Amino acid sequence: MDPELEAFVPLFPRADLTDPVVQRKHFAELAAAVPAPDTSGMDVEDHLVPGDPAVPVRVYRPHGAQGAVVWLHGGGFVMGDLDTEHPWAARLAGGSGAVVISVGYRLAPEHPFPAALDDAYAVLVWAAGNAGRLGIDPERIAVGGHSAGGGLAAALALRARDTQGPPIRFQLLNQPGLDDRQETWSQRTFTDTPWMNREKVAASWRHYLGAAAATPYAAPARAADLTGLPPAYLATAELCPNRDEDIAYALRLLRSGVQVELHQWPGTFHGSQAILSADVSQRQIAELAGALSRGLAG
Template identity: 45%
Template sequence: MQIHPEMATVLEQFKDAPPMDFVNTPVPEIRKLMDHMAFPPGNLPMHEVRELGIPGGDGQGMKLRLYRPSTAQSAPVMVYFHGGGWCIGTLDTHDNLCRHLARITGMNVVSVDYRLAPEHVFPAALDDAYAATRWVADHGAELNCDASQLMVAGDSAGGNLAIATCLRAKEDGWKGITQQLLFYPVCDSRMDAPSHGLYAQMPILTREAMAAMWRHYHPSAPAHPLASIMQYPDVAGLPPAVLVTAELDILRDEGEDFAKRLQQVGVPVSTMRAEGMLHGFANFSTLVPTVARLLEAACSRLRNHSGRTVG
């Protein structure tokens, strides 16, 4: 149960930060703390970064941010959903990660500022995620995006939204999503996989915090299978996936179990377990060299699934 030395060194820089106590602290207060803990901007220039306003899942305005790493007139596109337990996180908290993914893949990346809980409970975030994905598909040409090469991606709760977006597309009979890139996705509201006990008090995400996030996002029980996606009855026909877990993460086993479910019904899945890594490690890609290499390895598997080089 040893944290990777590079990650441990970086965590030392955050040791005096106030704890993210989702059990006892109101979520708006935690968001204020997050505003003062932004990661330093990485040296990851883009050809273009553009703010977009579109109709959200409720018909109200929603913000997106488009990252174009090159001058390509029609690049593949990744629609990205940030993590934060459906409660915290913004376009800015994941700015470095989205830039890094765009640089690695050569894809355009569209980051989605979906509605957050507890003000907006399930299915608000999913409604926004799906609306954003369909909007990008419909407006690809004006965004210099090739909508025939559209994929979804996300970390933690954002990984959950990426999977749920694919499930909703399946329900609608829409085949516009070609791939998924999933970093330590939230998969099961039951939280009964062994890793929940093994790593319940590890830094960044404790078991108590995850339980509180579930209560904020989906206060009624039992959880809907488009929220607790491990309980979705039929996952056949979903797009190929690259699913990355962290060794020292409560969500490790449920993510790997979900990957097995996909494989059992014939969905191509490439899994990676990041040894010595904690939940949330992808956000450290501009600070931890090993994390940068892990992102590159994950994205290289996307190219294998598609049968072509991305970018």
């Protein structure tokens, strides 16, 4: 493990999703401890997107932005909101120069699949339909997210392709959760890794799926056909249970004719980019912003 990260491992809470309500509190406390981002070069506004029910979003609009990303927070499908994602959404907007539309989607287990995906799709449709008001080019809308949010973003790209929904320019997938089956080497082996391990991943999928069967819109790795999807950037952490399914998904995208950039970060663990004092974390965050900027360019 990267020595700058290893020093912080004892400070992370135990990887556990047994009680989602308690874990949401801990997650919010961790997010509150992150140094505040600089938002002086952008406008930040909250909106309610029409839906059933309405979906809260926070829009970060850097001055002069043209492209946008519908951004989905992490938290194992059960944690996170607009406030916990604020440090990361603002940094992504500032670093990329793109409008970031952060989505406060409904959480499991109270709202299992497909609630979160329905919320994300409603925001994608809203963003495309209100591009003029948002000051963005409707042909330059990406989807992206971290962890569970990355899995939701991949599912959103599949759904938009299958339903002839709004065109998606790019996918930004950071350590995404893509496969409920947990059959890869990293899923079977990483039983005691920091923050995210095999059992926490299993609990996250149990909460998210509820009584529903896993479909490609819940677990994108189950999709038989990946052709026609937008170009993608996938980032993985070395000590992350999701690592191998993410690499496998990137390879399948490539074999399906989809342009892919894949970055495997050595010495990192799931979510370790939150440790901002580490050089590797700074590079990860800058790379995500750069990938988004490149993906929306042209």
